[in-house]
Amino acid sequence: MKLIDSIKKDFNTMTLVLIPVAIAINVVIGQIVVLLRLPVYLDSIGTVLVGAICGPWAGALTGTLSNIIWGLLIDPNAFPWFPVALFIGFVSGWCAHFGLFRTWWGVVITGFLVAITAALVSTPIAVYLYGGITASGSSFITAFLLQTGRDLVSAVLSTNFLVEPVDKIATALLAYAIIRGLSRRYLMRFPRADNVMPKKA
Amino acid sequence: MAERLSFYLERNSPLHRLNPTTKLVVAFTLILVAFLGRGLFLPSLLFLLILLPLSFVGQVGREFLRTTLNLLLPLFAFLFVMQSLFYPGGKTVLFGFWIFAVKLEGVRFAFLTATRVLVMVSSFLLLLLTTHPGVLLLDLTQRGLPASVAYILASTLQIIPQMQAKAATILDAQRSRGLDTSGSLGRRIRALLPLVGPLVFGSLVDVEERAIAIEARGFRSSGPKTSLIEIEDRPLERALRWLCLLALILAVGSWWLWP
Numbered sequence: 001m002k003l004i005d006s007i008k009k010d011f012n013t014m015t016l017v018l019i020p021v022a023i024a025i026n027v028v029i030g031q032i033v034v035l036l037r038l039p040v041y042l043d044s045i046g047t048v049l050v051g052a053i054c055g056p057w058a059g060a061l062t063g064t065l066s067n068i069i070w071g072l073l074i075d076p077n078a079f080p081w082f083p084v085a086l087f088i089g090f091v092s093g094w095c096a097h098f099g100l101f102r103t104w105w106g107v108v109i110t111g112f113l114v115a116i117t118a119a120l121v122s123t124p125i126a127v128y129l130y131g132g133i134t135a136s137g138s139s140f141i142t143a144f145l146l147q148t149g150r151d152l153v154s155a156v157l158s159t160n161f162l163v164e165p166v167d168k169i170a171t172a173l174l175a176y177a178i179i180r181g182l183s184r185r186y187l188m189r190f191p192r193a194d195n196v197m198p199k200k201a
Numbered sequence: 202m203a204e205r206l207s208f209y210l211e212r213n214s215p216l217h218r219l220n221p222t223t224k225l226v227v228a229f230t231l232i233l234v235a236f237l238g239r240g241l242f243l244p245s246l247l248f249l250l251i252l253l254p255l256s257f258v259g260q261v262g263r264e265f266l267r268t269t270l271n272l273l274l275p276l277f278a279f280l281f282v283m284q285s286l287f288y289p290g291g292k293t294v295l296f297g298f299w300i301f302a303v304k305l306e307g308v309r310f311a312f313l314t315a316t317r318v319l320v321m322v323s324s325f326l327l328l329l330l331t332t333h334p335g336v337l338l339l340d341l342t343q344r345g346l347p348a349s350v351a352y353i354l355a356s357t358l359q360i361i362p363q364m365q366a367k368a369a370t371i372l373d374a375q376r377s378r379g380l381d382t383s384g385s386l387g388r389r390i391r392a393l394l395p396l397v398g399p400l401v402f403g404s405l406v407d408v409e410e411r412a413i414a415i416e417a418r419g420f421r422s423s424g425p426k427t428s429l430i431e432i433e434d435r436p437l438e439r440a441l442r443w444l445c446l447l448a449l450i451l452a453v454g455s456w457w458l459w460p
Contacts, residue, residue, distance in 0.1 A: 013421060016349050017412040020356035021404050024364045032368060032396055036382060036389045065350070069357050072208070072334065075272060076325040077318075129236075129318065178401055189409065 010055030010093075014189045018054065022046030023066045027073070040167040043070075044088050048114070048175040051092030052101045053190040059089025080129055084122045091117045092172070096195035107176040111169030119164045208268070208329040216259030216327075221337040222344065223438040228324040230445035235320035238452035241309065244316035252323050261330040268330075269323050277315045284311035334358060340432050352420070364404060371399050 023046055030043030047066055051059025063085030071079040091114050100106035179187070179196050187193045211217075216224070231251065235244040256265035285307040293305040335355065342351045372382070375395050381388050 011349065013412045013416050014408065016352060017356075017408050017415065018405075019353050020360050021408055023353075023357045024360040025401055025404065027361055028364045028368050028400065029397055031365070032372075032393070035372075036392060038386075038389060038393070061350075061353075065353055065357070069354070069361070071325065072329060072358075073361065076322045076329070077272060077276070079325060080321070129314075129321075174397070178405075181398075181402060182405065186405075186409065189412075 006055075007057045010058040010191050012189075012191055015050070015054045015058050015191060018190070019050060019058065019062050019065065022050045022062050023069055025049075026066045027070060030070075040170060042167065042171055042174070044085065044168070044171050045174050045178070047085060047089045048092040048110075048172055049178055051089045051094075052096040052175060052179060052195055053187060053192055054093070055192045056090045056093025056097065058191075059093040060086045061089070063087070063089035080125055081122065083125065084118050087117045087121050088114050088168070092175075093192070096192065099195070101176060101179070101196050102198060104173070104176065107172045108169055111172030112165055114172060115164035115168035118168060208326065209333050210261055210264060210330055211333075212260040212331075214258060214260040214331070216255065216261075216331040218433075219331075220432065220434045220438050221332050221340040222434070223442055224328050224332055225337070226442045226445050228328045230449050231324045232321045233449055234452040235317050237449075239455050241313055242316075244313070244320045247320050248316065248323060252320065252327060256323075256327055256330075259327065259331045261327070265323070265327060265330060268326055269319070272322055272326075273315075273319060276318070280315055281308070281311045284308070284314070336430065336432060339428060339430060343428070343432070348420075348426070352415075360404075364400065367403065368396070368400055371396060 025046035026043050029045055030041060033040060033042045044063065044066075047059055047063040050062040064082045067078055067082035067085045071077070092110060095101065095106075095110040095113060100110045184197070187196065231247055235247055240246075253262075253265075256262045259265075285303045286301050287307070294302045295305055295308070296303055338346075338351045338354055342348060375392075376382065380392055380395055382392050383389070
């Protein structure tokens with residue numbers, strides 16, 4: 001079956017060993033960003049990295065497990081958000097498959113697409129579980145939009161569309177910077193290294 | 202940064218002796234019932250009558266309460282303020298000040314949402330406080346969780362504290378070389394790369410060596426693997442898990458059974 005083969009292809013031993021490191025990168029950089037008081041999350045760099053060089057399925061798994069680990073170690077509030085992380089990983093892998101990780105502007109496009117997907121997927125979760133309010137600054141924007149008479153769903157959706165792109169584009173560019181910093185020999189060990197290699201003439 | 206690996210606290214309690222899957226099933230059941238069941242006060246009852254007493258049975262009562270409050274109090278404060286004032290469709294005004302009006306529907310919605318989130322977070326927290334992550338993983342693996350997923354979870358739990366220590370070292374090293382981590386936003390953004398760069402590349406170098414090491418130890422071989430630890434599963438617990446399923450069906454069915 002083509003789908004099973006596509007999934008299997010993503011996972012060789014290097015993938016399995018990379019994923020814990022990628023998750024750890026997510027957690028630790030996410031914490032450094034809080035330390036530096038930057039207005040972004042940057043907690044999906046590892047997920048995007050795995051998506052790009054190991055494939056969409058590996059990226060999806062990385063995102064999901066990353067959320068679960070975050071919930072296990074830091075804040076159980078994170079558990080219900082795993083579909084968002086899943087799609088971040090999947091969309092990154094998908095975009096890389098189409099060669100968007102070969103140039104910096106392709107990566108910006110990827111970041112943008114990931115942001116849109118994240119906004120779309122996180123909105124129903126926020127609305128259903130939390131009534132649209134999470135303890136972040138973006139909730140003020142939601143409140144303002146609610147006050148102007150919009151319904152809950154479109155208010156939360158609009159909020160997420162403002163906040164996500166900056167974070168996700170920065171995430172994608174940082175993942176790209178990491179890939180560019182790795183040697184060709186090292187990258188070749190990963191299943192989808194050709195996503196990031198220049199196309200042969 | 203967290204000193205402990207996870208929330209787990211080692212105690213000798215009946216809860217600790219339960220099979221991990223039982224605890225997992227009970228936690229999920231409580232959460233699903235809280236979100237799918239009827240009744241404004243159902244989630245609060247679940248918390249007060251089931252979760253809170255159970256935490257004391259498990260001898261983790263104090264940590265349970267303290268951590269729950271820490272995690273949720275900011276969120277709840279925010280939630281109540283936002284929803285009471287801005288809930289769409291709120292008509293009945295309770296009281297007002299300046300340009301703001303607190304509406305009953307908003308308060309009710311905030312209460313329901315807050316108690317549901319309370320059940321969700323505290324269920325997971327109780328599970329995590331009373332279950333050693335290694336034992337939980339082992340049990341899930343024996344029930345069919347792929348070994349690779351179990352490896353990833355176990356390995357991540359080990360790597361994260363290592364990486365946090367590395368990050369702290371790099372932070373100190375860069376600071377002692379003049380890196381400015383306070384100051385303007387631009388400075389702080391530029392501080393990110395010298396912190397993140399060494400950390401990421403240092404960790405990625407390990408990946409190849411580790412892959413070779415586990416392959417050499419037969420990690421990818423198929424076939425059953427024997428475990429050092431044995432996990433107990435009593436018939437009583439199996440019955441309890443089926444009861445949970447029944448309770449869940451009842452909770453969902455209550456929407457149709459009661460007019």
